[in-house]
Amino acid sequence: MTGPVLEIxxxxxxxxxxxxxxxxxxxxxxxxxxxxxxESGSGKSMTALTVMGLLPHAARTAGSVRFxxxxxxxxxxxxxxxxxxxxxxxxxxxxxxxxxxxxxxGEQVAExxxxxxxxxxxxxxxxxxxxxxxxxxxxxxxxxxxYPHELSGGQxxxxxxxxxxxxxxxxxxxDEPTTALDVVLQAQILDLLRELVAENDMGLILISHDxxxxxxxxxxxxxxxxxxxxxxxxxxxxxxxxKHPYTRALAEASTHVPAWANAATPPGxxxxxxxxxxxxxxxxxxxxxxxxxxxxxxxxxxxxxxxRAGHSVALVGQSGCGKSTxxxxxxxxxxxxxxxxxFDGMETSAxxxxxxxPARREMQVVFQDPYGSFDPRQKIETSVAxxxxxxxxxxxxxxxxxxxxxxxxxxxxxxxxxxxxxxxFSGGQxxxLAIARAIITRPKLVVAxxxxxxxxxxxxAQILDLxxxxxxxxxxxxLFITHDxxxxxxxTHDVLVMDHGKIVETGKTSTVLDxxxxxxxxxxxxxxPDLQRAITRRLTAG
Amino acid sequence: MEEELIALEHEDxxxxxxxxxxxxxxxxxxxxxxxxxxxxxxxxxxxxxxxTKLVIADRLQSPNAAHWFGTDHFGRDILSMxxxxxxxxxxxxxxxxxxxxxxxxxxxxxxxxxxxxxxxVLMRASDIVFAFPALLSAVMITAIFGPGIVNAIIAIGIFNxxxxxxxxxxxxxxxxxxxxxxxxxxxxxxxxLITVQHILPNIANLLLxxxxxxxxxxxxxxxxxxxxxxxxQPPAPSWGRMLFEAxxxxxxxPHMAIVPGLAIIVTVLGLNLLGDxxxxxxxxxxxxxx
Numbered sequence: 089m090t091g092p093v094l095e096i097x098x099x100x101x102x103x104x105x106x107x108x109x110x111x112x113x114x115x116x117x118x119x120x121x122x123x124x125x126x127e128s129g130s131g132k133s134m135t136a137l138t139v140m141g142l143l144p145h146a147a148r149t150a151g152s153v154r155f156x157x158x159x160x161x162x163x164x165x166x167x168x169x170x171x172x173x174x175x176x177x178x179x180x181x182x183x184x185x186x187x188x189x190x191x192x193x194g195e196q197v198a199e200x201x202x203x204x205x206x207x208x209x210x211x212x213x214x215x216x217x218x219x220x221x222x223x224x225x226x227x228x229x230x231x232x233x234x235y236p237h238e239l240s241g242g243q244x245x246x247x248x249x250x251x252x253x254x255x256x257x258x259x260x261x262x263d264e265p266t267t268a269l270d271v272v273l274q275a276q277i278l279d280l281l282r283e284l285v286a287e288n289d290m291g292l293i294l295i296s297h298d299x300x301x302x303x304x305x306x307x308x309x310x311x312x313x314x315x316x317x318x319x320x321x322x323x324x325x326x327x328x329x330x331k332h333p334y335t336r337a338l339a340e341a342s343t344h345v346p347a348w349a350n351a352a353t354p355p356g357x358x359x360x361x362x363x364x365x366x367x368x369x370x371x372x373x374x375x376x377x378x379x380x381x382x383x384x385x386x387x388x389x390x391x392x393x394x395x396r397a398g399h400s401v402a403l404v405g406q407s408g409c410g411k412s413t414x415x416x417x418x419x420x421x422x423x424x425x426x427x428x429x430x431f432d433g434m435e436t437s438a439x440x441x442x443x444x445x446p447a448r449r450e451m452q453v454v455f456q457d458p459y460g461s462f463d464p465r466q467k468i469e470t471s472v473a474x475x476x477x478x479x480x481x482x483x484x485x486x487x488x489x490x491x492x493x494x495x496x497x498x499x500x501x502x503x504x505x506x507x508x509x510x511x512x513f514s515g516g517q518x519x520x521l522a523i524a525r526a527i528i529t530r531p532k533l534v535v536a537x538x539x540x541x542x543x544x545x546x547x548x549a550q551i552l553d554l555x556x557x558x559x560x561x562x563x564x565x566x567l568f569i570t571h572d573x574x575x576x577x578x579x580t581h582d583v584l585v586m587d588h589g590k591i592v593e594t595g596k597t598s599t600v601l602d603x604x605x606x607x608x609x610x611x612x613x614x615x616x617p618d619l620q621r622a623i624t625r626r627l628t629a630g
Numbered sequence: 631m632e633e634e635l636i637a638l639e640h641e642d643x644x645x646x647x648x649x650x651x652x653x654x655x656x657x658x659x660x661x662x663x664x665x666x667x668x669x670x671x672x673x674x675x676x677x678x679x680x681x682t683k684l685v686i687a688d689r690l691q692s693p694n695a696a697h698w699f700g701t702d703h704f705g706r707d708i709l710s711m712x713x714x715x716x717x718x719x720x721x722x723x724x725x726x727x728x729x730x731x732x733x734x735x736x737x738x739x740x741x742x743x744x745x746x747x748x749x750x751v752l753m754r755a756s757d758i759v760f761a762f763p764a765l766l767s768a769v770m771i772t773a774i775f776g777p778g779i780v781n782a783i784i785a786i787g788i789f790n791x792x793x794x795x796x797x798x799x800x801x802x803x804x805x806x807x808x809x810x811x812x813x814x815x816x817x818x819x820x821x822x823l824i825t826v827q828h829i830l831p832n833i834a835n836l837l838l839x840x841x842x843x844x845x846x847x848x849x850x851x852x853x854x855x856x857x858x859x860x861x862x863q864p865p866a867p868s869w870g871r872m873l874f875e876a877x878x879x880x881x882x883x884p885h886m887a888i889v890p891g892l893a894i895i896v897t898v899l900g901l902n903l904l905g906d907x908x909x910x911x912x913x914x915x916x917x918x919x920x
Contacts (some may be wrong), residue, residue: 419816441820448818460809465831471810475817525813 091156092117093259093291094139098151101134101315103144108134109315111151116259116291121282123306123323124295125338127544128515131315132295136261139293140178141168156258174204177252179281181264183244187236193220193247194232201254215254223250223280241407242273249280256288263295270407270571275615278305297544299342300617303327303626311335324626327619337546343619344549345578348556354581355398355563361532362395362418362451362567367427367437368589369413387413389589390427397532400559400566402576402597404612405586411569414586415535418567419453420444432532449478452526456538458518462510469506472496472525479529495524498561499554516547523554527562534558537569555579573616577601585609649911656907659842662900670716679707681714681867690883700885702875708886711867712893718779718862719869719897723848725783727841730790735837737791738798739829742806743821753799756792764789764847765854772860782861786851790844797840801833835912839905846901853894869894 094116101109109131116122126132137143139153141160153160155176160168172178180186188196197216201207207215217227223246236244245265252260262281266274282305285292296302302309303323310320311334319332330336368390373382388410395401405411416422418429420436429437434447452475455461462471472492476483483491493503499520510518519539526534536555540548556579558564568580576583576597583600585593587608593600604610650656678698685705693700699708741749768785775781805811805828814824855861856870864871869890876886 421812421815441818445818448816451816453813453816455809455812457809461813463810463814463828463832466827471813474814474819478818522813 092154093156094293095154096135096139096151097154099135099138099153100150101131101138101143101147103147107315108147109138112312112315112317113320114293114310114317116293118258118291119285119289120308121285121292121294121306123302123309124293124312125297125299125302125309126312127297127338127546129314130312132297132312133263134315135312136178136263136293136295139259139261140172140176141165170204173200173252173257174255175258177255177257177260179245179248179252179260179262179265181267183241183248183268186248187244189236192233192235193225193230193239193250194234197232197247197250197254200251204255216250219250219254220247222284223247223253224276225250242269242276245269245273245277246280249277249284253284253288253290257290259291259293260284261293261295264297265294266301267297271573271615271617272406272611274301274617281305298617299327299338299545300619300622303619303622304617311338324623327623328627339619341545341549343574344545344552346549346553346556348579349560350398351556351581354396354400355559357398358396360394361397361399361432361565363428363430364394364418365392365428365430367391367414367417367424367429369410369417369422370425386589388417388424391586391589391591392427393584393591393594395533395565395567398559398563398565399582400555400568400580402568402570402580402583403586404570404573404576404583405608406571406612409586410589411586412537415453415537415567415569419451419535420447445478445480449475449529450531451533451535452529452531454519454522454526454534454536454539456542458515458522458542459510461522462518464510466509467506468492468496468508468510468513468521471510472506472521472528475525475529491528492524495528496521498527498558499524500550514547516543516550519543519547519551520554523551523558527558527564530562531564533565533567535567535569538571539568540575541570541572552578571612573601573612585612646911650907653907653911655903656911659900659902659904659907662896663904666716666897666900667720669713670720673710673713673717677707677710677713679710681706681710682865690879690886692883693885699889700883702872702886703879703883706867708872708889711872712869712889715862715867715869715872715890716893716897718856718866719849719852719894722779722783722786722852722861723845726786726790726848726851727844729783729787730794730844731837731841733787734791734794734796735798735830738795738800739802739825741795742799742802742829743825749799752795756795759789759792765851768851768855769858769860772855777860777863779862779866782852782855785855786848789851790848793844794837794840797836798833801836802829805829805832835908839909839912842901842905842908846898846905849894849897849901 092115096112096114099109099112112135114122124132124135138149139160141163149161155171194213194216197220198212201212201215202209213232216232220230221227225243225246239247265281266277269277278301281292284290294302294305306323308321309323309326311318311332313334318334319326326335327339330339367388368386369388370384370386373384376382391414403411403414413422417424424437428435431447432450436444436447469489469492472495473488476488476491492506496503496505501517501520501524513521540551543551552575555566559566568575570576580597583595583597584591585600585606585608592608593604593606600609601613604613688701688705689703691697691701697707697709699712701707737752741752768789771785772781811824811828814828852861853870853873856868857874859874861870862868872890873887876890879886
């Protein structure tokens with residue numbers, strides 16, 4: 089094995105009075121993938137930014153960061169500029185914002201090449217063409233003149249990788265490169281990164297909160313918590329032996345299955361709470377010229393299914409398959425182009441806003457983003473009490489307060505939280521508050537759109553427990569919209585697999601996931617990161 | 631990163647004041663504006679001289695101990711006229727901003743909530759208003775309906791309407807797809823209620839900043855209209871009229887022009903600084919770049 093590309097020794101970092109990193113050691117060799125795992129706030133991203141020399145001005149560092157023998161902490165900004173994008177590349181989490189929206193992908197890839205090598209325009213463009221083809225965007229289908237908005241999330245992330253790898257860096261830092269992508273795209277991007285590492289003999293630091301992803305990819309792994317490395321070593325041995333309690337806790341949380349009394353036998357009577365008949369939602373096609381329009385986009389295309397009272401159902405599929413559009417129609421936030429949605433005996437797809445009130449009372453929603461779910465200027469009490477607006481009789485302040493308190497306690501928060509503002513809570517706590525808001529009217533159905541995908545694994549486990557408890561205690565029916573099959577497996581009775589606006593497979597969750605009948609489902613299952621499977625494969629391979 | 635940004639989005643009042651007191655342009659702007667407003671209020675109680683009394687014997691005095699800013703060609707004390715004139719400037723600009731907010735904000739919010747045809751019609755209408763040079767059209771309106779302070783207010787106010795409509799619409803459009811608004815819709819709240827409870831509090835910052843900018847533009851517009859004789863009518867003193875009257879005396883009594891000119895400049899500068907400062911203090915994204 090060749091010498092180390094990157095050596096971090098005793099790295100400490102503080103910003104103002106806050107210590108961010110404490111004595112971090114990390115070594116990356118050429119051709120090696122090192123996984124950096126930790127929950128939010130553990131200092132993963134800060135470690136990456138330190139290596140890139142992109143820390144905020146107030147940051148103070150101690151220790152050493154050596155890149156092929158050269159000290160990066162004392163390097164001048166000019167020297168760092170030469171290194172960044174040339175010898176050290178970086179891939180960010182959010183492919184939507186990592187690209188400049190007003191420049192074509194060709195320009196953006198060629199820019200770095202011209203800057204660092206002094207190549208002329210045609211030369212840089214031909215190299216850009218080659219690297220874009222390498223990352224899976226061949227010119228015949230994706231000409232250099234495309235703009236970022238013309239590409240999907242996965243394709244954009246490929247462009248970001250192309251920019252980072254255009255000059256064959258010796259070190260690539262990928263900070264949660266697949267977190268914003270669905271499982272199928274995630275698997276594709278990870279494959280691509282793996283291939284690029286092997287081809288170019290790069291060192292790769294893969295930063296992730298997902299043990300499954302890291303176990304699959306990394307040769308060695310470092311587990312970070314509150315700025316300190318808890319455990320580091322060969323991936324297979326660290327994850328199999330789980331010597332360190334924190335490693336064990338993380339591993340358990342990421343494969344967590346809640347204790348759920350109703351897991352086998354759904355509560356409630358068998359009547360159909362929600363029924364969809366041939367529901368479709370079409371959006372007008374792109375304008376072509378002054379009057380013409382292209383083919384309408386069939387976001388949801390003839391969907392029919394039912395959810396029985398007390399059942400927990402997962403709606404799974406890749407991003408862009410129409411899951412969220414369907415959810416909005418079920419919640420009567422959008423109307424179907426055709427078809428019928430019947431909820432609790434009411435045809436909600438045909439009702440006006442006033443007539444919808446009884447239906448709205450019985451169905452509530454939990455969103456993915458715990459930060460966007462609350463009005464930043466309202467106290468928690470006001471936000472959580474919002475659905476009480478749907479009650480027929482006007483409620484007094486005191487009664488409202490009691491209901492809010494009750495809901496908060498049910499989701500594991502305290503009555504004192506009523507008077508706080510959303511920013512005073514962590515992501516997990518906000519998701520609990522969002523659930524409190526969803527259950528305050530005692531609905532029969534809660535639609536949850538990726539309710540745990542933005543959360544850390546330990547928090548995620550707690551929120552899944554909470555959903556299980558609510559199903560046990562209140563007999564709530566759930567519709568989970570997710571691309572994460574472990575969520576489906578952990579917390580649902582039935583599963584619906586959606587693809588290109590259509591439901592392609594339905595059945596009991598365990599049956600469908602263990603014996604998939606369609607390619608779509610098989611693809612989803614194969615792509616899903618699986619900690620156990622990854623460890624086993626590492627052990628047998630090594 | 632995201633978390634940090636959002637945490638900054640809802641600063642509480644304490645944070646706000648701390649930020650405000652370390653922002654120099656906000657402090658300077660607030661101070662100047664406070665002094666101008668204080669002077670205007672104070673003029674109701676007391677002015678050094680009576681501005682309606684003409685003392686021809688004292689005319690065209692340069693600034694001296696008895697008349698700090700000198701006197702004009704009728705012997706009126708310029709300091710007193712500036713003080714009284716500030717009332718008109720502030721009143722006209724303030725009411726015009728009020729008209730703009732009272733009509734523009736509901737229109738903008740309505741357009742954002744409705745979208746579609748209503749939105750399209752409203753925005754094209756505001757394009758049309760924008761296409762006219764504001765001051766020229768104000769001259770036209772006052773020329774048709776007669777000169778006077780009320781018509782000046784209406785004329786300036788009309789041009790504030792599309793400004794506030796656009797700002798409100800832009801802010802509201804960005805909020806409507808947010809999840810907390812969706813949650814409110816899922817709670818059966820109508821667009822109007824959502825606008826009052828969620829949209830308006832979240833665009834108040836934007837409106838406040840725009841308000842100070844329009845306020846300073848209003849002061850300029852009032853001065854401009856009065857200068858051409860279509861705003862405040864004599865004998866009520868006004869900064870714009872004072873400038874007009876000074877025009878012929880420029881060579882013999884330059885202070886007659888300099889003092890009201892400075893008053894306008896300082897007031898507008900103060901308001902602009904206040905607006906810039908407010909924007910920096912209230913907008914977390916801009917602040918991060920500093």
